[in-house]
Amino acid sequence: MTKWLIAVVANAMDDLFCRNHTCLVLTGEQGKFKTTFLDLLCPVELKAYLFTGTIDPQNKDTQTLIAEYLFINIDDQLKALNKRDENELKNLITTPRVKYRRPYDTYIEEYPHLASFMASVNGNDFLTDPTGSRRFLPFEVEAIDIEAAKQVDINKVYSEAWWYWESGYRYWFDDAEIAELHRESEGFHVQTVEYEMLLKGFEKPSPTEESYMTTSEVLNYLRGYTTLNLSEKRMGEALRKAGFERKSRRIGGNPMYVYHIRKVFPNPFISSF
Known part of the structure; x- marks a missing residue:
């Protein structure tokens, strides 16, 4: 002030x-x-x-x-x-x-x-x-x-x-x-549905755990549990906001940006039904 x-x-x-x-x-x-x-x-x-x-x-x-x-x-x-x-x-x-x-x-x-x-x-x-x-x-x-x-x-x-x-x-x-x-x-901040679903369905792995996903992979997984129109741009913002580490890795011989992230088990979207 x-x-x-x-x-x-x-x-x-x-x-x-x-x-x-x-x-x-x-x-x-x-x-x-x-x-x-x-x-x-x-x-x-x-x-x-x-x-x-x-x-x-x-x-x-x-x-x-x-x-x-x-x-x-x-x-x-x-x-x-x-x-x-x-x-x-x-x-x-x-x-x-x-x-x-x-x-x-x-x-x-x-x-x-x-x-x-x-x-x-x-x-x-x-x-x-x-x-x-x-x-x-x-x-x-x-x-x-x-x-x-x-x-x-x-x-x-x-x-x-x-x-x-x-x-x-x-x-x-x-x-x-x-x-x-x-x-x-x-x-x-207004909490987007992308951010809320991300925090519910994913968590940070241990530093040594090899668990990586692209933004599209995270998005496609969550789309299986909602009829809402999830946005890839807002999902990228949600991943950064939640503090998931972004890295460049080779997948199929091609460099791609991925996030160090893993799914929550048991699946909270199924257990909540």
Whole structure:
């Protein structure tokens, strides 16, 4: 949270680059004042530069929001984004500059990225891309004392954030912190049916056990126990997420990528019927 607040200051003061590469996300049950709390992060004097609502990542109007607002508070929309919109949103979070034509202007102009992103989600599972969680900084909300939050002088908070920025504080995440963010974000991922079936039907062999399968072989085995349309791409993501070791081995004289994996016995799909 500290890094994000300092990045808000850095982003607002830099006309050349986007300095805030993460979207602060509050998750949890409905009615926990998540959106209200996020709105409080914008000083009263700057409320005209706060946008709260839903956005269309593919719409050019969103480019205008990025250049003209200090905060974009996405209200309970992240779960509803399709894959294309999610990828576009991640691009918007980090794009250094935006281009659009203002009303009554003749030409398209380029403007610096001013806005910092934040969002609220009802429930916890909203991340769908196992490679993209670094753009989202999620916190599960159990309770918010909203009256106490209203008493916080947010101007003093940003004065301190300014001091940290001026002092050269590293507000961006290094590689180790990104890896930790990935681990901490696991509980916010949407669990695909591929991942659930993989964990039920397979396990890691001992280090010396010679047991290997390709993604297609794993997929074909699981397809025998479901009528659902399992995806090879999502299965590959599930194998990597579950931590199965990937190796290159020769099969029939040809090099192929395989996973060090074995089936669970007795067969859990049969015993569960």
